Amino acid sequence: MPGAKLGYDKRTKKGRFLTSWKNSEDPAPGLFSVEFDPNGTQYVMMWNRSKQYWTSGSWDGHKFSLIPEMGLFRIYNFSYVDNENESYFTFTRTNPSTVTRFNMDVTGRVKQMMLMNNDSWNVFGSQPRLQCEVSAYCGAFGICNQNSLPFCSCLRGFKVKYDNDWSLMDYSGGCVREINLQCENNGTNSNEKNDKFLMKTNLSLPLHSQSLMIGSIGECESACLSNCSCSAYAYGGSQCSLWNGELFNLQQLAEGDISGKAVYIRLSASSSVFAETKNDDWIVVGSVVGSVVVLVLLAIALAEVLSLRRLMAGKSKVVEGFLVAFGYKDLQIATKNFSDKLGEGGFGSVYKGTLPDSTVVAVKKLESISQGEKQFRAEVSTIGIIQHVNLVRLRGFCVRGNNKMLVYDYMQNGSLNSHLFDAKNSKFLKWKSRYQIALGIAKGLAYLHENCKACIIHCDVKPENVLLDDEFFPKVADFGLAKLLGGDFSRVLTTMRGTIGYLAPEWISGIEVTAKADVYSYGMMLFELVSGKRNTMNSEDEYVRYFPYWAASVTIEGGDILDLLDPVLEREGDVKEISNICKVACWCVQGDASNRPSMSQVVQILEGVIDVNLPPLPRWLQVLVETPGHSALYS
Secondary structure, rough: OOOOOOOEOOOOOOEEEEEEEEOOOOOEEEEEEEEEEEEOOOEEEEEOOOOEEEEOEEOOOOOOOOOOHHHHHOOEEEEEEEEEEEEEEEEEEEEOOOEEEEEOOOOOEEEEEEEEOOOOOOEEEOOOOOHHHHHOOOOEEEEEEEEOOOEEEEEEEEEEEOHHHHHHOOOOOEEEOOOOOOOOHHOOOOOOOOOEEEEEEEEEOOOEEEEEEEOHHHHHHHHHHHOOOOEEEEEEEOOEEEEEOOOEEHHHHHHHOOEEEEEEEEOOOOOHHHHHHHHHHHHHHHHHHHHHHHHHHHHHHHHHHHHHHHHHOOOOOOEEEOOEEEOHHHHHHOOOOOOOOOEEOOOEEEEEEEEOOOOOEEEEEOOOOOOOOOHHHHHHHHHHOOOOOOOOEEEEEEEOOOEEEEEEEOOOEEHOOOHOOOOHOOOOOOOHHHHHHHHHHHHHHHHHHOOOOOOOOOOOOOHHHHHOOOOEEEEEEOOOOHHHHHOOOOHHHHHHHHHHHOOOOHHHHHHOOOOHHHHHHHHHHHHHHEEEEEEEEEEEEEEOOHHHHHHHHHHHHOHHHHHHHOOOHHOOOOOOHHHHHHHHHHHOOOOOOOHOOOOOHHHHHHHHOEEEEEEEEOOOHHHHHOOOOOOOOOO
């Protein structure tokens, strides 16, 4: 609670710490705790008071180094005290009327919650940011998947050990084999005819393995079979990794994550898993035969595409998939030594260029990308296959040492922000154009979220990343680039430091980021399409009006909706369309992500397929308005 001390008493040598409940109904002490590290100025989270799985980083005078968002969040006043008697961290609320909670949850994560108008608690802060970072959360032989709910499940061939505990969100009991290994029954190590291994792909390797230098995967398997306590093995690069006893911290990684490895899990040969494999063999054979004709047709079509790309790229270019691999010198010539700069953003600078066939392109020189060439090519190839009329098309890329560049179609009318906020150097956007731009952006984001092989979260939706072609048709740019930064939140936050005003609450408070974060950013951008101004601007008398809150109040409580419209439009706009846009924006910026619509629902509303109800006043906007210094978050 605000004002409480979480720290260490140097006189008694005792600490004050928070401990989780045993499960969602039992307040007895659980396995997880957060406590002060007496050997430094940091806080740590522990499993069973013995194993650390998270740290705050050291205090730098304003925030803990590994929680960079603390410097942005203004609902609390944070302080850290270190004197001869004690060391502790505490906080107070900037607005005493805001009711909040701070607790160590049964999930092993510290959560910050706010009491909403409907007397429900909304989680707005969480550490660690990802559930699967919590040590041993799914127990022995349990597998954690960050992209599924519930997060925990059992490996194939295993079953939940304590069903009742799992129903109460206590997964610590983990899983057990459906059928015991033969050596566990007779006490021998001779299991070559009784045990088999099931391959599980895209796993993060468990810790504490035994490493052997072995010449083949067969020898590695034999080494595991010779020891009854060996539960799994992995093999790669002549190195055999063996795991004995129970396996903890198994994590299923996303498809395409190159850090994922294949792990072979030991099971009884009598396991139903192997019977299922036999029954499925005929399906595999039939599928292969049936696919031959399709593959031939695809090969013909692909050959045509590649032929066209080769003509476009020239003889000196190498074609990879649907992308052209440009040479550095070629792009240097095309851009006249990178002299015609179009703009600069968080990911790097963009230059105008002309290819030998007179095609005009935009070349983005990437910054802060530390990936190796192989991983970079893999990620870019994934982006390259994404094609939609409301997404900027990626033509190719270039890699030379630390120089990494992307080549896009050139958009003649530049970015949306220049037409909204720079009246002197832009073309006037009438209301009909703005409405169609809003609809086009929604279609592009809906495609990224719902129609790609894996959901792509843009992470940086803002007017600067919406480009307009020669007919002012909108195209979303920079999609997929956040993934190039990896999972380092602080680097992503730093890259987007100039656009905090579009970031959803979960971005700056540590809750898991989903596609609904893009929905929030889209809602903030809708407000700017209506007003023609940045959401927070100083007026002549230095009064700061936070437009989203004002627009929400007018929309929900009643008022002249045309008062919200950009003054240059002189109140000329379809009242129903403006009202719909404002309602959609209010739904999109709800503090609780589950209350926000999907982008496909937004498309249906803007197309008139479904009606939109009157939204509740976004509590999050109200808190920001009532919080001193809130505008620092949105400037």
